[in-house]
Amino acid sequence: MWEKGTERAMSLALRSCSFAEVSLSRIQRSHVEAWIKTLAGDLAPSTVKTRYGNVRNILRAAVRDRLVATDPSDKGVVLPGTATGGRA
Numbered sequence: 001m002w003e004k005g006t007e008r009a010m011s012l013a014l015r016s017c018s019f020a021e022v023s024l025s026r027i028q029r030s031h032v033e034a035w036i037k038t039l040a041g042d043l044a045p046s047t048v049k050t051r052y053g054n055v056r057n058i059l060r061a062a063v064r065d066r067l068v069a070t071d072p073s074d075k076g077v078v079l080p081g082t083a084t085g086g087r088a
Contacts, residue, residue: 036080055073
């Protein structure tokens with residue numbers, strides 16, 4: 001379904017995702033924030049934003065497919081890379 005590069009990027013994002021083993025319906029914003037904080041200690045801000053965006057696409061698809069009612073990464077997750085921390 002995805003091009004090889006996209007598939008690789010999504011796989012990287014999911015492998016780095018600290019809440020990958022959490023049931024989809026139990027993922028909370030705090031899971032996403034803790035994951036971002038961990039990534040920010042190891043990766044460039046642009047890489048963190050890319051991985052967050054990839055995982056967020058999956059969460060939004062879960063909402064569209066009615067697997068979950070809301071996207072836990074929706075608003076207020078602080079991303080690294082700007083003077084204000086960058087809000088998603």
